[in-house]
Amino acid sequence: MTHPTHTPQSRALLHELTTRADLSADGAEPIRLAENALWRLAAGIVVRIARPGQEQAAAREITVTRWLAELDFPAVRPLAINQPVHAAGRTATFWEELPPHHHGTTGDLAPLLRRLHDLPVPPTVAAALGHIDPFIRLTDRINAARHLDAPGRDLLLSRAAELRARWSALDHRTDRLVHGDAWTGNTAVTPKGHAVLLDFERTALGPPQWDLTSTAVATDTLGNLSPTAYQQYVDAYGQDVRTWEHYPLFRDIRELRLVTFAFQIADQDPDAIPEARHRLACLQDERGPRPWGWTPLG
Structure with a gap:
């Protein structure tokens, strides 16, 4: 079933952001499209598009998770590219996709x-x-x-x-x-x-x-x-x-x-x-x- 906010505009934004990151949005699937939109790329990458005005928050998130990765702390890993990426007033971050999982207790x-x-x-x-x-x-x-x-x-x-x-x-x-x-x-x-x-x-x-x-x-x-x-x-x-x-x-x-x-x-x-x-x-x-x-x- 198509998500109600899965519009041509949302996919066009994803395409622009992935292009600026030298990645492809071909075959991308929406995970959750709300204030923060999550997409899964075919290459095993998750894209998180933040709501407007969250440029600094996205930059902080990349800074801390890169540091945690250096420590081998158990956290989601940012993709090793130049990011966050900006387009059309929105900011995207790119992450290594986790293996199959469920929420913790x-x-x-x-x-x-x-x-x-x-x-x-x-x-x-x-x-x-x-x-x-x-x-x-x-x-x-x-x-x-x-x-x-x-x-x-x-x-x-x-x-x-x-x-x-x-x-x-x-x-x-x-x-x-x-x-x-x-x-x-x-x-x-x-x-x-x-x-x-x-x-x-x-x-x-x-x-x-x-x-x-x-x-x-x-x-x-x-x-x-x-x-x-x-x-x-x-x-x-x-x-x-x-x-x-x-x-x-x-x-x-x-x-x-x-x-x-x-x-x-x-x-x-x-x-x-x-x-x-x-x-x-x-x-x-x-x-x-x-x-x-x-x-x-x-």
């Missing part, structure tokens, strides 16, 4: 994060990465949301300002390498059990607890990760972030991002409107204590 993710967080980052890589900003695009999402009423918008903007102030007050001198989007969907496991990390678009310097909070929220807020699976994650990593003094702040930031994401999706898909409003009601203390049972979107 929390038990697969935790050891990868432990290794990543323990890496000493050379100054050249640190300079390219910069520090993580957990509030990126939040205000834009809130202001652009068509299904937010004025009180809801004011609440989210106020909450974002309060959380940003608390985040800024933290001591970031001990920041380390963080993945930035650390969930099981960004792990791949081959039939032989080899696990690798994917998608380094948000990788930066930051508190390692930022990565750990993502899985903790799956248990505490979403309620879609069992206590047993979470404990396996804690045992494999060696730390339960929920015992950390700043965990409530990190959890609240993650929740705010999940609420604004839901309203962004609702603007594109009316079926997501009830979920977005449910999440907002939870932040307004109208749905009782956590976990709130939020339904995954996107």
Whole structure:
């Protein structure tokens, strides 16, 4: 079945980008065409076309994954060409295709994060990465949301300002390498059990607890990760972030991002409107204590 966004324009963009990379788009197949488009080339190469305005993020992703490849860290490998590649206001990165695989579990993710967080980052890589900003695009999402009423918008903007102030007050001198989007969907496991990390678009310097909070929220807020699976994650990593003094702040930031994401999706898909409003009601203390049972979107 043809993907609804699999248009002549999307294939023409792919052709232009691959031509600039001295590659061929003949026989290319779409993997996923959304904000970030993924294509598989016949030569065993995956092309990732970023949404507009992500030139710097793509360059950072190539920098960090080239460095990780030098360390033989288990991560997706960038193709050894001059990249990222730019055309028509879009940016593409090119990757070695992984063998057949499936998403990992929390038990697969935790050891990868432990290794990543323990890496000493050379100054050249640190300079390219910069520090993580957990509030990126939040205000834009809130202001652009068509299904937010004025009180809801004011609440989210106020909450974002309060959380940003608390985040800024933290001591970031001990920041380390963080993945930035650390969930099981960004792990791949081959039939032989080899696990690798994917998608380094948000990788930066930051508190390692930022990565750990993502899985903790799956248990505490979403309620879609069992206590047993979470404990396996804690045992494999060696730390339960929920015992950390700043965990409530990190959890609240993650929740705010999940609420604004839901309203962004609702603007594109009316079926997501009830979920977005449910999440907002939870932040307004109208749905009782956590976990709130939020339904995954996107």
